[in-house]
Amino acid sequence: MQTIEEFQKFETPLTHVQSPRIDRVHIGLVQLSTDHSLEMDWAKLLGTQAGVFSSRVYYSSEMTPEALDQIATGISEASDLIATGLPMDVMAFGCTSASIIIGEEKVANLLTKNRGDIPATNPWTAAQAAFKHLGAKKIAVFSPYPTEVNFPLYQQLTNAGFEVVVLGSLGIEKDTDITTVSKESMLEALDKILPDSGADLVFMSCTNLRVLDHIQEIEDKFDIPVVCSNSAMFWHAMHLTGKAAQCPGYGRLLNQ
Incomplete structure (x- = not known):
């Protein structure tokens, strides 16, 4: 077969039926480029109750109010990179200190800017x-x-x-x-x-x-x-979607 027309005659057309989205809470997570722990922790908590779809935002690693505030410039862009075409149930931003410095409301607005009317959380909130x-x-x-x-x-x-x-x-x-x-x-x-x-x-x-x-x-x-x-933000993300996080062995909050 030398031409695409010849190949097209060889190719067998198939049909398919689309399945619905997987039946679990979908959490969109923006975490820091410097975070080594959040993904590892949440992997232990998810089970079959939730799925996490994440991206990262640049952070210099300097624990100063100025450096933490600078993270805000990349949050919306990082949010936009999460699982194009897949609706999220809740958005989360993975930095406690930056949420304190930037402000909880501003973080929520940046997270959901192009995500529609869905709830948002961060570790501080x-x-x-x-x-x-x-x-x-x-x-x-x-x-x-x-x-x-x-x-x-x-x-x-x-x-x-x-x-x-x-x-x-x-x-x-x-x-x-x-x-x-x-x-x-x-x-x-x-x-x-x-x-x-x-x-x-x-x-x-x-x-x-x-x-x-x-x-x-x-x-x-x-x-x-x-x-x-990390326990608080997972619990709250689930709570905002009307679900109770069930993670025995990880403290009272996650085993209500």
Whole structure:
């Protein structure tokens, strides 16, 4: 066969029937170029209840308000790259500190700019919703961030009506270093800040913090609910679609 016309006579035309979209929650996720933990954590939570379709936005890794604010310039473009032609049920943005600095409403608008009228979440919005869901008012915060990021975190939690009873900070200045914090370091830090704090709940901030696998152990050890950025955002993404996340073994929030 030398010509396309000859090949066309050889080719057998077929027909097909289209199946509906797979029956599970579809989450569109914009995460940071520096995030090493979020995908790994959510892979453990998804099961057959949800599917995640993601892209990434550039981040310099510098833990400063200026660098975090700059992330906003790429969020809408990153959102547009997610699974062209496939409708999402909810959009998520994977950075706690950037959501604090950029602002929750602005992040939601950037995420859904070309996605239609669907809900959006981020770890900061999700964490606050999780605190309310668990009936917690007095919050202990474990933060990997430096002071200039912790201060707005403290201010916004206080302005939202929560009492920050203690805030422990590792003071890490690069996002890519947060993912290397060991379980032993986390437990040691919690041993220092939790006793006699009077906290109703401990929030372990940052999507890059590898704490999800240790939540149950921490809850058992300190007898206190633990919410981390990645557990909160998955719970809230499901909640916004009218579903209850069911992830036994990952703390009270995800095993209601």
